[in-house]
């Protein structure tokens with residue numbers, strides 16, 4: 001049984017909160033969210049260090065900026081499962097997060113989130129010669145008003161993350177697992193005809209060519225239908241004490 005805290009509790013957070021209760025994974029010590037309306041839950045509107053002190057695992061599902069502000073407070077007291085992976089495109093944050101993990105002996109869990117296969121991308125890290133990802137979302141999801149299909153960005157993943165921090169967490173996860181933010185090529189397409197979030201991933205290396213297409217209903221939201229399921233699976237792999245077969 002873990003003592004768990006939430007930083008942000010919207011679509012992903014609430015799916016995980018329900019899952020923690022169903023699976024009896026632990027006690028939710030606090031939910032820090034200035035706006036969440038969750039009657040009966042231990043919601044706090046601003047950080048309280050004594051609550052972080054009681055917590056072994058913080059689940060972040062708010063924004064990269066908020067995560068950056070909280071990183072030392074979180075890792076000083078426990079491990080972190082983070083969904084706002086674009087935070088890692090900021091080199092200062094990446095350095096600080098890695099140093100804090102070393103200093104306090106903590107782990108940061110990076111979920112596969114909206115895509116699949118980050119474990120396999122990581123396994124092939126030494127062999128990738130090129131890694132490309134194209135994300136197609138509705139203009140609403142991207143915070144735009146395009147009336148026709150528009151390529152809104154093409155270039156290194158690092159800049160994609162800076163421009164669209166809430167929309168390209170999968171680009172950040174792929175960059176981290178693979179060849180980094182400067183060599184991973186990102187493309188972002190705004191298409192008013194779609195109601196899904198779609199990701200086309202292409203990895204090439206010596207004798208290897210992998211293509212993945214992942215599409216998930218989103219209806220204008222930043223988070224598609226698959227992500228809450230994927231988030232619960234990631235939590236199972238962190239907290240679950242299962243027996244029998246296991247996907248590794």
Ligand SMILES: NC(=O)c1ccc[n+]([C@@H]2O[C@H](COP(=O)([O-])OP(=O)(O)OC[C@H]3O[C@@H](n4cnc5c(N)ncnc54)[C@H](O)[C@@H]3O)[C@@H](O)[C@H]2O)c1
Nearest residue numbers: 008009010011012033035061062083084113114166169223
């Ligand atoms: N890794 C992935 O593949 C992936 C996929 C989808 C979404 N995401 C990211 O996960 C995060 C959460 O997504 P979501 O769909 O649950 O978002 P959401 O908008 O449904 O929820 C975000 C929550 O954060 C809260 N919040 C806002 N400001 C806050 C603050 N200062 N402190 C604490 N909480 C605050 C909001 O009130 C809201 O409840 C986002 O950053 C999103 O971009 C990642």
